[in-house]
Amino acid sequence: MALGVPEWRSWSTVSLAAVVIMRxxxxxxxxxxxxxxxxxxxxxxxxxxxxxxxxSLNSTFCRPPFQGPILRLNPVAGPPLEPIELTRAGGVIGRGSTCEVRLVDPTVSRRHASISCQDDHWLIQDLGGANGTLLNEVKIENEVTSILAEGDRIRVGPWSLQVGTVESTSMxxxxxxxxxxxxxxxxxxxxxxxxxxxxxxxxxxxxxxxxxxxxxxxxxxxxxxxxxxxxxxxxxxxxxxxxxxxxxxxxxxxxxxxxxxxxxxxxxxxxxxxxxxxxxxxxxxxxxxxxxxxxxxxxxxxxxxxxxxxxxxxxxxxxxxxxxxxxxxxxxxxxxxxxxxxxxxxxxxxxxxxRELVERQQRMESDLSAAREAQRFMLPPSRGTVGTLPYAMQFQPGRYASGDLFDVMPLPDGRVGFAVGDVSGKGIGAAILMAAAQSHIHSVLMREGDPTAAARAVNEYVLAHSAVNRFVSLWLGVLDPVTRDLSYVDAGHGHWALCLPGGEARSERIAAHPPIGIDADTSFEANQLSCEPGARIVVMTDGVVEQPREDQEQFGMDRALAVLGRCGTPTEDVEALHSAVCEFAKTDQLADDTTIASIQMPMG
Structure with missing residues (x-):
């Protein structure tokens, strides 16, 4: 405050985009x-x-997306409501008791809209509420995701919520x-x-x-x-x-x-x-x-x-x-x-x-399309045989570029490397980290043939090259087609099953190690498993087991094991499990990236 000037007459300036605040x-x-x-x-x-x-100092047609670890929603119209802050975990807007942003009004659906943070960009999606969600007085199409910018107004029922902190953006x-x-x-x-x-x-x-x-x-x-x-x-x-x-x-x-x-x-x-x-x-x-x-x-x-x-x-x-x-x-x-x-x-x-919303959407779709194309380029064929081991993979990205990784490779000594992982978050940042991690895993496995060495190396790489909020859950195995031995590291993944020819499918469900990129001091050690002839190893990402249906119940590992117990080949595994998840969700537009991979030991 200026010396000798009453507080209400003082002028202050804030060096955020050179915006002057006056009261x-x-x-x-x-x-x-x-x-x-x-x-x-x-x-x-x-x-x-x-x-x-x-x-008008910062009101432009192409406003930059809102960025920051905390999204503040300031109520500017509607019944009394305290300002709302969302972390990068995002949340659901609605009148349901479990919603992070709870707005109790008959015109608001139980799950009305969702806000998420991807690659430091905040996104809003209408969840099909009967009265719709307005962004800057423009209705968001059902199931369409829009990027939020500083100063945007979200209208849900009788409330209007402004994005960002008013004191830093306006006069x-x-x-x-x-x-x-x-x-x-x-x-x-x-x-x-x-x-x-x-x-x-x-x-x-x-x-x-x-x-x-x-x-x-x-x-x-x-x-x-x-x-x-x-x-x-x-x-x-x-x-x-x-x-x-x-x-x-x-x-x-x-x-x-x-x-x-x-x-x-x-x-x-x-x-x-x-x-x-x-x-x-x-x-x-x-x-x-x-x-x-x-x-x-x-x-x-x-x-x-x-x-x-x-x-x-x-x-x-x-x-x-x-x-x-x-x-x-x-x-x-x-x-x-x-x-x-x-x-x-x-x-x-x-x-x-x-026009602004359309341009935001087009830019986002263009970036995501480029990321998806790069992912397809890196993925192995969805069906095939490596050495003598048949494998199959079903990959379905969510609405954003996928952070799921999959690789299968013949090693120089005749064994086979097999990896499935899931990068935290979604969007272009997750896709880039996925590609880098997959390349690193492939390189170390080809050179050393040791899943433990590969896990340690990629852990160091992710810690050194990614943001603090990025990590990778990873299942990494090396299969010997001669001895039918499996050496594997489960780093925070847990979603895998051993399927036997007699129809039994079982899962440990608990990962032995934390995810990649959490702790530099993690000591990764491989587990050893001797497999029966014709046994199948099926690994899936959390998009399978955590897929919800309308009542928010998740698909779960028990349903996955029941489906796999009725299958007999890698192709049957991935196709039947994917179909079961879609049928459970009553849609083929799943909530998250979904990857299912299966590989089979020799029969004799």
Missing amino acids: VETLEKGPLACLTAQRSRDPSPSGYHPRMPSS AMRTLDDAGEQDRVRRVSPAETASLARHRLNLFIECAGRINQAIEEHALWDSILVSALEGSGFGRGALLRSDAQAESVEIIAYRGLDGGVGGRPDDLSRSLIRAAAEGDIAQLLSDQQPDYGQSIADLNIHSALCCPIMVDDVVAASLYLDARGAEATVENDAASFCQALVRIAGLAIANLRR
């Missing part, structure tokens, strides 16, 4: 002259401070408590503003064209303000967002009488903004001067107007205009002009936001 005090009276009203409303109690999205301002003048707020009916004067039509068309030519949000905001000031005669304008209480707002953009941009208006009328937040156009007119305090009377506002900008029946922002002192007279049809202007602005905002 002013709450004033008890407004600088408003006489107000007229068509109907009155009871004044709302003070003390609630709505928070809204970012200023906030308190409004004037003019509740005592509430009965003088005139709400302008659509019938009263139904027509534009003919001599103003050309100006309106020019303004509409300027708005629709904007290709990014900050340019769109500026176009709206320039057009509103030119067509209305007001001296200054601001684009704001607030909730219905309107005790404080956040300034998206501001333009003064001198044409300067940025900054802030001195004070704002809470009554006007509250009316606009409810979807009404509100206008203040002056025909007398009440006795306000000198600091407020000096503002000398003689006219003001506030119009809601609607996007899909939701108030996306409010256009606030005022004129003071000896400034030029406001046009008689200012309300009509601005009403038509905000309709054009609402359509333009909706189009920009839809």
Whole structure:
């Protein structure tokens, strides 16, 4: 705080994207002259401070994805709700008792939407809620994943939740408590503003064209303000967002009488903004001067107007205009002009936001497609024989690039290496680590033929080259087709089974070692197993056993063993188990990456 300056008058700057945060005090009276009203409303109690999205300094068409270890959701509309923080584990939004973000309302589904963090990018997905999920007033298609950006608004039922911390992304301002003048707020009916004067039509068309030519949000905001000031005669304008209480707002953009941009208006009328937040156009007119305090009377506002900008029946922002002192007279049809202007602005905002979501989705799909193509290039054939050992593999990535790894290789001494693993997380980062780990395992096994040495080497590699939150569960084995001996290391995996020719399938279910990339001091030791002729080793990733159905019950290892007990070849193993999981889930779009691999010892 500046020395000798009251806290509420101090200015502070934050070096996050060069965003300036400014606040002013709450004033008890407004600088408003006489107000007229068509109907009155009871004044709302003070003390609630709505928070809204970012200023024009960081509001652009292609905003960067939100990144950070904690995602903060700030409620900006709806019933009272504390801010919500999600870790990288993400969570489900819904009214169910197990949801991480619990919103109890009949319009919210039990599992309404989910938020996850992949490769430091935060994603939201609608889970098929009856009333849908809106992102920036645009409905998210069912089962489609969208990237979240700083300042995005998520609408679920009656709540609107803003992504990020408002204090670091926007310019906030308190409004004037003019509740005592509430009965003088005139709400302008659509019938009263139904027509534009003919001599103003050309100006309106020019303004509409300027708005629709904007290709990014900050340019769109500026176009709206320039057009509103030119067509209305007001001296200054601001684009704001607030909730219905309107005790404080956040300034998206501001333009003064001198044409300067940025900054802030001195004070704002809470009554006007509250009316606009409810979807009404509100206008203040002056025909007398009440006795306000000198600091407020000096503002000398003689006219003001506030119009809601609607996007899909939701108030996306409010256009606030005022004129003071000896400034030029406001046009008689200012309300009509601005009403038509905000309709054009609402359509333009909706189009920009839809385009932004489409571009985010296209960029994500392009990156994921490239990652999937690289994975396919590294995978061995799905069916085949290595030496004398037949094997089969079923690989199905989830909605993101897969972090599952699979490799089978003939070793120089005639034995066969066999590896299945699962990198924590999803997306491009998991796919890259998977490829690097698989290459490292392959190289060490070909050189040394020892699963213990390979596990130690890849553990050191992952610890040295990946983020602290990345690890790999890995089952790594070497099979001898002559002796039918199996030497294997289970590093945090546990999902594998030994299937015998007589129909028995059993699993240890507990890994002997922690996952790869957890601890540099882990001492990996191989287990030894002598197999019967024709025995099969089936390894699967957690996408199989942890696949849920509608009631959230998981497929589980018991069901997997029951399916494998009815099979007799590697191909039957992977096909039957995959089909059983899909049938259990009632969909072939599984929740996670799914890899099933089976290899069989010689019969004789």
